[in-house]
Amino acid sequence: MTETSTTRELVPARPTWHVVFVRPETMTTLLIVIGLVGASILSPFFLDVNYIMRSFTLSAEMSIVALVLTMVVISGEIDLSPAANMALSACVFAWVQEAGLPLPLAVVVGLVAGLAMGALNAFMSIRMQLPSIIVTIGTLIFYRGLAQIIAGDRSIRVPESFIGINNVLILGVPLPIIIFFVAALFLGLVLGTTVIGRQIYQIGTNQAAALHAGIETKRIKVGLFLLLGVVSAAAGIMAASRLGSVRYDLVLGGELQMVLMAMLGGTYIFGGRGTILGTCLAAWLLVIVSTGMTVANLLPAIQLTVLGILLIVAIIATNFIYARTQR
């Protein structure tokens, strides 16, 4: 299903404006502007920076995971299990601290659980060379099921001192948003400027060629899965701090939203293309769209429909743009 062009003729280089503006990120930015204008027409209360920031903290955890997921997709793999990973790590964390483990140690246990989940994904998809799409559907069910065993139908409370990461303000900005931006900046620099970052693109563009060029494709992909595992666990624990308690159905179905963030930001599903900036913009776009719909008093069900339509439109647009700007 990968496209290969047999002969590549010399075409005149694209003009600079074309390179800068004809790209998926531009589309995402445009959609943000449209969303902002539309939402402020629907409700005069919408254009309140604090309100939008508050809303963003609700999905900040998933947005952070989506940043790493973007890198995994660029490398040509996919992972549908991070939402389940978040739930299981959070449950493990809450469970061991309830059993009497000191808080910092419980956090470490949660992170290690996430790392182990990333390792299982990596083992199945990279070491055993099974398609990651089907492997992570399997692990999605598996991790969520384990969380269900640990937590059952009850919600596990976390200690008072740990609750409220979203209420910590730094210069008036909630902490999760700061973490999100720091993570985005860091991952953006890694992906855009380091050797490993460029190698990730190369693997996603053509794995066989990358292998022949001496790139450690397997090692890099395993590393990405492990990173995604740990970051998902951290996000799960952040969610536990925000919610004050943990249930097995934490961010149930969140994989859709994370994939949507990557796709809306212009990440190419077959790998090799995409940017952290795009996913970053898409995360804000989603918040603006969903808050806009909330202040306009639209049913949550309509939001589900809009998410689905957005995902399809985003991928049609991305494919279209990439087809026009074939390398």
Added chain:
Amino acid sequence: MNVLGSIFFRRESGILVMIILFCLAVGLYKPQFLTLSSLRIILLLTPLIMIGAMAQMLVLVARHVDLSIGSMLGFSAMVVGLMYREFPEIWWMVGFPVAILTGATLGLFNGLLVTIFKLPSIIVTLGTLSLYRGLTFIISDARQINRSVIPTELKVMSRTSPVFDIPWIILIAFGIAVMAYFVARHTQFGRQIYALGSNPKAAPLRGIDVTKVTLVVFALAGALSGLAGILYASRWGFVNPSNTGAGFEFQVIAAVVIGGVSINGGVGTVMGTVLGVLLLGCVSAALPLLGIPGSTQNAIFGAVILVALLIDRTVRHRGVASVSGGAA
């Protein structure tokens, strides 16, 4: 590894051995598991998954995947439920064509997105999974269709039986499996699905109308999900906008993958899929008998999928050629 490969000479016999070993192991511990009545329980657990698995098998063989099956099931069931509520005097059998056509329309929409825009089916159907579920909420105004609305004739279908005390709903499911077997093995269309899935580039060179085959496969998957939808209403007697069909796609994918259908297309048999469904049915039926709480079921299903994938890999000796990466 090689010894294991030669024992599982055929993929299907491997699953059959797994089913027999599992049942014997459970039977040693709880002898009542090896009785006809528990066979009846197992069979009653499976009809919906059986129909969904046939749909998913055809899609996977064509080298696509359909994640929206559960949402199509829910939407079709809701359309039928609303019809029964708004037109109580309508003949109950009308529900079947309505459900099947509704499902087929949704499936066709998936197919159109995949073929016209050349989009990967995994992402399209992830989007329509959410889209159709949202539409189900909208058309139902987020309210459940209650037991009293579903016609009695429909509800008794899952209990009464024409022959051998086997309820209608099970007969229908196995009827669909037999039809799927016939289509896959003995029709030109069936062979074209396999040809398309084995090598999508070579298929058009052999005169296969790729667009048409893809569209029909997705429409068929939708139609079967629609049928599963009305049978859901029959089996459970209600339709709920958020529960009906939620997570169904994962159970179906589990059954199909366990049945040895390859996610890379072109490989998979109806027999294997049926056995995969039955294995899942045995596991679900055995859990309560063994006193294992129902909350463990998902974890066990997940583990079974992973183990099945590993066994499948060991059996098939994948070549170096298939490093094509994830988003197939």
